[in-house]
Amino acid sequence: MRMDAAEPAVRLPASPRLRWRRFVNRAFRVAVFGAVIVVLAPLVAILGTVISRGAPALDWDFLTSLPKPVGETGGGVGHAILGTLILAFGGLLMAVPLGVPAGVFLASDRMPRLGGVVRMCADVLAGVPSIVVGLFAYTLLVLPFKHFSALAGAFALAVIMLPTIARTTEEVVRLVPSTLTEAALALGAPRWRVMLRVVLPSAGKGVAAGIIAAFSRGAGETAPLMFTAFGSQFLSLSPLQPIAALPLVLFNYAVSPYDDWYAQAWAAALVLAVLVLAGNVVARFAMARRSP
Amino acid sequence: MSLASILVPLPDRSPPPARRVVTAPPAAQDEPRVAKMVVDSLSAYYGRNAVLRNVSLPFVERTVTAIIGPSGCGKSTLVRCMNRMHEIIPGTSVTGRVLLDGRDVYGGHLDPIELRRRVGMVFQKPNPFPTMTVRDNVLAGWRLTGTKPPDADAVVEDALRRAALWDEVKDRLKAPGASLSGGQAQRLCIARALAVQPDVLLMDEPCSALDPIATARIEELIHELAPSVTIVIVTHNMQQAARVSENTAFLYMGELVEFGATAGLFTRPADPRTEDYITGRFG
Numbered sequence: 001m002r003m004d005a006a007e008p009a010v011r012l013p014a015s016p017r018l019r020w021r022r023f024v025n026r027a028f029r030v031a032v033f034g035a036v037i038v039v040l041a042p043l044v045a046i047l048g049t050v051i052s053r054g055a056p057a058l059d060w061d062f063l064t065s066l067p068k069p070v071g072e073t074g075g076g077v078g079h080a081i082l083g084t085l086i087l088a089f090g091g092l093l094m095a096v097p098l099g100v101p102a103g104v105f106l107a108s109d110r111m112p113r114l115g116g117v118v119r120m121c122a123d124v125l126a127g128v129p130s131i132v133v134g135l136f137a138y139t140l141l142v143l144p145f146k147h148f149s150a151l152a153g154a155f156a157l158a159v160i161m162l163p164t165i166a167r168t169t170e171e172v173v174r175l176v177p178s179t180l181t182e183a184a185l186a187l188g189a190p191r192w193r194v195m196l197r198v199v200l201p202s203a204g205k206g207v208a209a210g211i212i213a214a215f216s217r218g219a220g221e222t223a224p225l226m227f228t229a230f231g232s233q234f235l236s237l238s239p240l241q242p243i244a245a246l247p248l249v250l251f252n253y254a255v256s257p258y259d260d261w262y263a264q265a266w267a268a269a270l271v272l273a274v275l276v277l278a279g280n281v282v283a284r285f286a287m288a289r290r291s292p
Numbered sequence: 293m294s295l296a297s298i299l300v301p302l303p304d305r306s307p308p309p310a311r312r313v314v315t316a317p318p319a320a321q322d323e324p325r326v327a328k329m330v331v332d333s334l335s336a337y338y339g340r341n342a343v344l345r346n347v348s349l350p351f352v353e354r355t356v357t358a359i360i361g362p363s364g365c366g367k368s369t370l371v372r373c374m375n376r377m378h379e380i381i382p383g384t385s386v387t388g389r390v391l392l393d394g395r396d397v398y399g400g401h402l403d404p405i406e407l408r409r410r411v412g413m414v415f416q417k418p419n420p421f422p423t424m425t426v427r428d429n430v431l432a433g434w435r436l437t438g439t440k441p442p443d444a445d446a447v448v449e450d451a452l453r454r455a456a457l458w459d460e461v462k463d464r465l466k467a468p469g470a471s472l473s474g475g476q477a478q479r480l481c482i483a484r485a486l487a488v489q490p491d492v493l494l495m496d497e498p499c500s501a502l503d504p505i506a507t508a509r510i511e512e513l514i515h516e517l518a519p520s521v522t523i524v525i526v527t528h529n530m531q532q533a534a535r536v537s538e539n540t541a542f543l544y545m546g547e548l549v550e551f552g553a554t555a556g557l558f559t560r561p562a563d564p565r566t567e568d569y570i571t572g573r574f575g
Contacts, residue, residue, distance in 0.1 A: 109382070179419040186377055186415075187484070188408035189436035197436055201423040 047273065054270030057263045063271070067233050070258055077268050079235040083150070083244035084275070087229055088219045090154030090239070095161035096211060102162075103169025103207075104195055119170075126163035133159045134224035142228060150236070150243035153229025160221055161214035168213065172206025173199060209286040216279025220272060222247035246272040327391075328353040328522040329374060329411075329492055334388035336369050336378055343369045346388070347548045349541055351492070356514060356523040358537035358554065360530055362574065366546040367526040371494040374524065375411040376404040392492070409437060411492040412485030417501045418477035420469035420484070427465040429480055433488035447487050454520075455483035456513050475506025482513065486521070493517065495525040499532065511536050530570055534558050542566045 014022075061076055068075030102122070106115050137156035142148055176199050184194040200207065222245075225231070231248035232241070246268055253265035327350035336344035344366040351357050359367045372378040373386055376397060389396045397407050412433075420429045430448045434441045441447040448465065452458040457479040461472070472480055478498060485493055495514075499507040514523060514536045527533050533540050534554060541551040542563075550557060550566045561567040568574055 112382075177419075179415060179417060180421060182377065182380070183415065183419040183421070183481070183484075184432070184436055185380055186375060186408055186413040187433040187436050187488070188405045190405060193436050193438065198421055198423075202421075204423070 050266065050269050050273050053263075053266035054268075057267035058270060062264070062267055066235055070261075073260060075264075077244075077246065077249050077264070077271065079232065080244040080246045080249040080268065081271065082235065082237075083229070083232070084219050084246045084272075086150060086237070086243060087153045087157055087225065087245055088215050090150065091157030091161050091218045092211060092215055094155060094158035095165055095214060099162050099165030099214075100169050100200075100207060102166040103171075103210075104173055104200070106166065106170040107173035108195075119167075122163040122166050125159070126167070129223075130160055130221050131223035131226075134226060134228055137224065137228045145240075147240075148228060148230035148242040149240045150229055151239045153225045153243060153245065154239075156224035156228045157218035157221060160224060161218045164214040164217055165210050168210025169203075169207050172203040172210065175206065176202045205286045209283040212279050212283040212286065216276040216283070219279065220247060220276045222251055226251075246275070326353045327351060328393065329524075330389075330391040330394075331370070331374065332389040332391060334370070334373060334386065334390060336366070336373050337385045338381070339383045343546050344373070345546045347543070347546075349548060349551055351522055351524055352539060353522050354519055355538040356518050356525060356536050358533035358540045359524065359526045359543060360528075360533050360540060360569070361543035361549075362569065363528070365543040367543055368496050370543065371413070371496055371524055371526055374492070374494055375408050375413055377408075377413065379404075405437060409433065409488050410490055411494060412488065412490035414478070414481050414485055414493065414495045414498045416497040418474055418481050420472065420477050420480050422468065422470040424469050425466050426461050426469055426472070426480060429469040430483050430487050432484055437488075441487075451483040451487035452480075454486050454517065455479045456509065456516070457483055473506075475502050475509060478502060478506070478510060479513065482510075486517075490521065492522045492524065495523065497526050497528060500528060507532070530558070542569060544569070 061074060063076060063081065064078040065074070065076040066079050067077070102118065106119055106122075109115060134156050136159065137152050141152035141155055180198055180202060181194055184198045185191070189197070225245050225248055229245055229248070230242040231252065232244045234244075236243050250265050250268045250272060253261040253268065256262065256265075329351040331347055331349045331351075334344060334347045335342055347366075347370060349357075349370075359370060361367050369378060374390055374397075378384050378386060386398065390398060392402070392407070392410065395401060397411075420426075421432060424432060427448050428435070430451050431441065431444055434444075434447070449458060449462075452461060457476060460476060461467075461480075464471075469477070469480060478501075482493075482498075499510050502510065511532065514525065517523060518538075525533075525536060537554045539552065540554040540557045542549045542557065542561075542565075544565055550561060550563045552562075557566065558570055561570060
């Protein structure tokens, strides 16, 4: 953020114009710094609040144990941490096999018109409110079976993850130099093998970063889970039963009348924030070091 | 030799017919001068824009043929038509014939995959696969076509020896392909092309990204390879064409201006445009 390079190495005699330009330069610097602080302030405030309120209730027991009935102290969100992981990984299991090939297709430009339509659909899908996605999964996977399930929750998350994965894959596959594709084609390789053996490995880190970003996006979602995964007070591993998730626990506890639960909601928020932030940081790191 | 110095006005009349050597028919196997590949009335297009117009050229077996000409004259397009790499760019098309051993590669009997195994290519910038080791780079031509070499170790050693790289990399075959220097990387690309035992090697300005010492090594290598492979080399560098090739073709504005023995073309060019180009009056 330093702008010293813009200053002349040798101080010229100050003419009125130069003084004016220096003033404008300084004014812009202040304005830009101000904008940065305004943008960063909410992030710092949120993190600060979550940490200060959540940390007191956070201990090993909270991370591993199940909720206790109202009135008893203690208990934790182990079931919800596991549930969020199951839902998010389940979502990836459905979104990755579709999203990565879709991104590869978009990057290939083989069918520009269809590609344009697919790209627009992905962008629209990314902009659909997540509660609508939840409703979609509800109609498709909850109503016909007449009960909530982890499967429906994972599906809803998959729909949310899909555009992220497809678009980041497209972006990083485009960055693979065409000279590599040409080299492989000139050796007689068919296009699908060029993609699998040359292009995707070269873009591997970037694709992984996109997947991690989608994971943390999905892990933080509440609305699509409210009437799909529904939430649960018990530890469940069955894909066909309702399952707990951190955002749902957070929502339920935060609006509950019990002080104990209210405190635990902050701790759950902290756990969720750490999970999502860790995903984002790992994704950023992988993106920054993607191979040329 | 900057583009700005192109002062030669373009003649309105059609250019004089190119000097051509008579190609021996494929049947004459005992003839020493058999054309391995023949380009016959070839035109190539990007969209509706012709970058190559009615070019006919023979490429004599087990010799080096150089293609020279100013930037944008269609040199690269010509070699890319010979292994059907031209068509990978959307909107391109080709008319005319390209014969390999007397059969048209656009005729439908040979798919591009098989063709590209028999007609290898080395590009302007060294492009080893960065995610593969040196060894895997050499074997890439086999593996990427879904075939297994009979003896992988022998294939690797043989290809690297032919590319004059074996002694430099034999102790780091497991190192990433991107870890080699520019000149070594280009020889690795040559080894990669040679590993599938091609009949023809197309080299598209293989030295333009290399320093003079690395360039000299590649030229030496071309000399060593010539008795076993038919080589077509595109070059900007006329001295290089004179040094490595037996025959030279001069392309200008997408048309073949002159073709003949390198020594003759450089000492007694038949076409005034060739003379202008090789004496450095334009290009």
